[in-house]
Amino acid sequence: MTKEIRVNGFAIHSPVHLSPGLWRHPRDRSLEFSTLDYWTDVARILERGKFDALFIADSISIHDIYQGNADASLRRAVQLPKHDPTLLVSAMALVTEHLGFGITGSVSYEAPYIFARRFSTLDHLTKGRVAWNIVTNFSDAGARAVGRTGVKAHDLRYDIADEFLDAVYALWEGSWAEDALVTDRASGVFADPARIRKVVHRGEHFQFEGVNIVDPSPQRTPFLFQAGTSHRGKDFAARHAEAVFLSDPSQANVARNVADTRARAAGLGRDPNDIKFFSLVTVIVDETEAAAHAKYRDYQRYIDLEGSLALLSGWSGIDLSQYALDDPFPTKKKDNAVTSMIDSFTGAEKVWTIREVVTHNTIGGRGPVVIGTPAQVADALQGWMDETDIDGFNLSYAVTTEGYSDFADLVVPELQRRGLYKTDYGAGTLREKVFGRGRLLPDTHPAARFRAALAELGGTGGEHAA
Amino acid sequence: MTKEIRVNGFAIHSPVHLSPGLWRHPRDRSLEFSTLDYWTDVARILERGKFDALFIADSISIHDIYQGNADASLRRAVQLPKHDPTLLVSAMALVTEHLGFGITGSVSYEAPYIFARRFSTLDHLTKGRVAWNIVTNFSDAGARAVGRTGVKAHDLRYDIADEFLDAVYALWEGSWAEDALVTDRASGVFADPARIRKVVHRGEHFQFEGVNIVDPSPQRTPFLFQAGTSHRGKDFAARHAEAVFLSDPSQANVARNVADTRARAAGLGRDPNDIKFFSLVTVIVDETEAAAHAKYRDYQRYIDLEGSLALLSGWSGIDLSQYALDDPFPTKKKDNAVTSMIDSFTGAEKVWTIREVVTHNTIGGRGPVVIGTPAQVADALQGWMDETDIDGFNLSYAVTTEGYSDFADLVVPELQRRGLYKTDYGAGTLREKVFGRGRLLPDTHPAARFRAALAELGGTGGEHAA
Numbered sequence: 001m002t003k004e005i006r007v008n009g010f011a012i013h014s015p016v017h018l019s020p021g022l023w024r025h026p027r028d029r030s031l032e033f034s035t036l037d038y039w040t041d042v043a044r045i046l047e048r049g050k051f052d053a054l055f056i057a058d059s060i061s062i063h064d065i066y067q068g069n070a071d072a073s074l075r076r077a078v079q080l081p082k083h084d085p086t087l088l089v090s091a092m093a094l095v096t097e098h099l100g101f102g103i104t105g106s107v108s109y110e111a112p113y114i115f116a117r118r119f120s121t122l123d124h125l126t127k128g129r130v131a132w133n134i135v136t137n138f139s140d141a142g143a144r145a146v147g148r149t150g151v152k153a154h155d156l157r158y159d160i161a162d163e164f165l166d167a168v169y170a171l172w173e174g175s176w177a178e179d180a181l182v183t184d185r186a187s188g189v190f191a192d193p194a195r196i197r198k199v200v201h202r203g204e205h206f207q208f209e210g211v212n213i214v215d216p217s218p219q220r221t222p223f224l225f226q227a228g229t230s231h232r233g234k235d236f237a238a239r240h241a242e243a244v245f246l247s248d249p250s251q252a253n254v255a256r257n258v259a260d261t262r263a264r265a266a267g268l269g270r271d272p273n274d275i276k277f278f279s280l281v282t283v284i285v286d287e288t289e290a291a292a293h294a295k296y297r298d299y300q301r302y303i304d305l306e307g308s309l310a311l312l313s314g315w316s317g318i319d320l321s322q323y324a325l326d327d328p329f330p331t332k333k334k335d336n337a338v339t340s341m342i343d344s345f346t347g348a349e350k351v352w353t354i355r356e357v358v359t360h361n362t363i364g365g366r367g368p369v370v371i372g373t374p375a376q377v378a379d380a381l382q383g384w385m386d387e388t389d390i391d392g393f394n395l396s397y398a399v400t401t402e403g404y405s406d407f408a409d410l411v412v413p414e415l416q417r418r419g420l421y422k423t424d425y426g427a428g429t430l431r432e433k434v435f436g437r438g439r440l441l442p443d444t445h446p447a448a449r450f451r452a453a454l455a456e457l458g459g460t461g462g463e464h465a466a
Numbered sequence: 467m468t469k470e471i472r473v474n475g476f477a478i479h480s481p482v483h484l485s486p487g488l489w490r491h492p493r494d495r496s497l498e499f500s501t502l503d504y505w506t507d508v509a510r511i512l513e514r515g516k517f518d519a520l521f522i523a524d525s526i527s528i529h530d531i532y533q534g535n536a537d538a539s540l541r542r543a544v545q546l547p548k549h550d551p552t553l554l555v556s557a558m559a560l561v562t563e564h565l566g567f568g569i570t571g572s573v574s575y576e577a578p579y580i581f582a583r584r585f586s587t588l589d590h591l592t593k594g595r596v597a598w599n600i601v602t603n604f605s606d607a608g609a610r611a612v613g614r615t616g617v618k619a620h621d622l623r624y625d626i627a628d629e630f631l632d633a634v635y636a637l638w639e640g641s642w643a644e645d646a647l648v649t650d651r652a653s654g655v656f657a658d659p660a661r662i663r664k665v666v667h668r669g670e671h672f673q674f675e676g677v678n679i680v681d682p683s684p685q686r687t688p689f690l691f692q693a694g695t696s697h698r699g700k701d702f703a704a705r706h707a708e709a710v711f712l713s714d715p716s717q718a719n720v721a722r723n724v725a726d727t728r729a730r731a732a733g734l735g736r737d738p739n740d741i742k743f744f745s746l747v748t749v750i751v752d753e754t755e756a757a758a759h760a761k762y763r764d765y766q767r768y769i770d771l772e773g774s775l776a777l778l779s780g781w782s783g784i785d786l787s788q789y790a791l792d793d794p795f796p797t798k799k800k801d802n803a804v805t806s807m808i809d810s811f812t813g814a815e816k817v818w819t820i821r822e823v824v825t826h827n828t829i830g831g832r833g834p835v836v837i838g839t840p841a842q843v844a845d846a847l848q849g850w851m852d853e854t855d856i857d858g859f860n861l862s863y864a865v866t867t868e869g870y871s872d873f874a875d876l877v878v879p880e881l882q883r884r885g886l887y888k889t890d891y892g893a894g895t896l897r898e899k900v901f902g903r904g905r906l907l908p909d910t911h912p913a914a915r916f917r918a919a920l921a922e923l924g925g926t927g928g929e930h931a932a
């Protein structure tokens with residue numbers, strides 16, 4: 001029997017996400033990407049469709065591999081410009097009540113104390129609807145933009161990320177006890193300093209000390225998303241993630257990643273079902289099959305080959321301008337390329353040419369594109385669920401906001417008829433909605449061990465805020 | 467003749483700003499500080515009163531000087547907790563059309579590239595309503611929270627700030643030409659890479675390179691606020707600021723600072739009237755003088771001496787718990803204390819005791835508290851304008867949101883009757899509203915020289931985005 005299907009909207013704060021050129025479509029609203037009207041409309045549509053969250057990709061990396069510069073990315077707006085997504089949240093939260101906000105944040109660029117403050121603030125303002133998609137910087141362009149000479153080695157990046165997470169866990173879980181807030185107007189006591197600890201972090205990559213400057217937010221640690229599919233990345237996800245985002249056109253690859261990461265989580269003492277998996281998909285749907293395919297053909301009129309080559313070159317670290325379009329997709333791997341992405345195009349199952357990859361990639365990125373009636377789409381999504389053990393989808397679009405609203409208005413009712421999709425949101429924070437239990441991370445999560453320091457405060461004082 | 471009076475609301479993302487203890491007042495809404503309902507109400511009230519902007523103070527510093535720890539600050543919520551103010555902007559922008567948002571941002575904590583991106587994003591989302599209040603970290607607590615051993619020397623901090631500003635000016639003013647954006651659906655060209663420059667910054671304190679990841683926002687460089695009153699601080703303000711915020715109970719001190727900073731600006735080739743000065747004030751107003759004073763006495767019932775001592779100790783760098791309340795306010799100055807603040811309490815005009823300073827400080831911080839009828843308040847504000855050559859006020863509150871709404875509903879109409887206050891907002895960006903001319907910084911501002919690099923792109927290409 002198919003599990004309940006969960007869906008997030010997938011987006012980026014840029015005119016192009018995964019469908020280069022589609023901003024030219026007459027109904028597309030991508031050029032409104034820097035306006036609050038656009039994002040509040042997106043949020044309202046997703047909440048109408050009872051999506052779990054809007055998941056916003058981000059990085060400060062610029063795609064500058066194709067032809068050795070950023071010209072094609074600038075010309076085709078390929079994830080450039082790209083604005084800061086954290087600043088969209090409060091406006092979208094104001095016009096919604098339940099929708100979650102999954103914001104990508106890199107551990108490579110800033111001090112844990114400042115980062116922790118930002119996400120705690122968002123979790124307060126949204127009353128516990130914030131998720132953090134944990135990423136590390138993967139590009140030389142991103143490293144140079146913050147004054148470094150180049151990107152760090154892949155596994156070292158994850159070592160730094162592990163330490164960064166320990167640092168922010170200590171602030172979120174180990175600084176303020178649950179009963180630290182008093183807020184008693186009569187006595188004038190706001191908080192009890194004996195129930196608040198200064199965090200002292202002396203690590204290999206980060207050193208700091210301070211009381212957390214933000215009192216505990218509804219979820220304390222925000223809901224944790226991650227997207228690692230390398231060996232080291234799967235270890236990281238198995239350890240930290242509550243939800244994993246996968247993007248692969250192959251059900252077999254996705255199924256293997258899900259099983260592998262769940263097994264690693266179990267090996268670390270976590271319940272393998274404490275990680276939800278969301279797979280990238282783009283859906284083109286209409287009332288009839290003919291209308292859906294006509295819609296797809298209409299979208300295809302706006303695809304942009306140069307933009308797609310710039311995007312693929314950026315992801316793979318390979319300058320595709322050096323090859324012919326009908327060459328096999330090159331297998332040369334750089335240490336810091338998105339190796340799993342290349343694997344999906346060059347695996348044993350099929351050798352893809354650059355043209356095939358580009359053609360496939362031009363709408364919806366690395367995920368499958370599902371085209372058909374609401375029933376056909378529902379069948380396909382059920383097939384993905386059953387074959388891969390995922391828990392749902394990150395829904396991308398060819399044309400925005402149409403891709404979201406078509407899904408909300410046509411596919412969701414069909415899924416609801418089949419009993420596979422919620423008819424209303426659950427109560428509470430994003431974590432409570434997704435897992436149907438408490439607002440805090442379970443005791444088996446590695447963040448939980450930072451609570452021990454608070455227990456020690458006890459009645460005797462312990463190391464407090466002094 | 468009195469100049470037009472401009473007013474900003476003054477706030478902090480914390481339960482206590484400048485009036486410790488007043489969160490206990492039955493009508494006070496400070497305990498709602500982490501909710502969007504509170505901040506959108508504030509924004510609506512300020513726009514109703516045609517305030518220029520909401521100005522939000524910030525730092526990651528914790529006041530931990532009093533008694534050598536943060537206990538009193540935690541117990542009395544003295545600017546602790548303190549949440550990230552940048553994340554409030556988009557929700558407030560959604561419910562307003564004209565109000566500006568002056569957000570404090572430190573040059574001491576992060577990479578210029580990432581900082582520039584955040585403020586450009588806000589300027590886009592607000593359609594040009596964002597101001598940046600430039601600060602440097604002033605406390606050891608702030609330094610330790612980001613992994614440093616202590617705060618840097620005062621003048622060195624300003625040297626670093628000067629270089630930080632050059633770095634962000636280069637991104638805001640010198641990366642994308644005005645005609646770089648093409649957004650032509652027919653050709654599929656979004657931007658012209660020949661009209662976009664990579665910024666290469668190789669300075670003493672910062673090094674980075676990259677195309678600005680954000681296309682030019684309405685104001686490009688956000689409206690620039692600053693609050694320096696030391697010698698080095700006045701030089702910095704004279705060079706960079708479009709508005710200076712002063713907090714001093716003495717008209718003579720304010721007048722001296724205004725004249726001195728304007729003279730320094732003129733010496734740097736700027737029009738001295740290209741800097742607007744806003745002085746801190748707290749207004750307690752009611753229909754009759756008796757009602758206003760009764761309101762003040764009612765507020766005073768909620769003042770918090772411990773909180774006030776913690777706040778003053780934090781500002782001055784002097785642990786006031788080591789003195790008797792009737793001792794003169796200590797004149798011992800630490801290099802990194804807020805020296806100008808101490809000057810205002812210990813100057814030649816009057817020697818203040820700690821008790822007097824605390825009593826004065828307990829409502830409204832370091833600025834004057836004006837109490838009376840709308841006409842009396844208008845007279846007092848006119849007096850300040852005429853005596854000091856300021857351009858307006860940063861309005862703090864004893865009780866929120868009452869302090870803002872009383873001013874908007876009682877004082878503003880009186881000022882309007884006197885022809886001293888706008889009856890409607892001007893058009894355009896915050897900069898256009900305040901100065902009545904273009905949306906960009908004038909050519910005499912030091913940011914303008916970074917535009918020269920764009921002019922060089924010309925038709926021949928120049929150094930472009932490669």
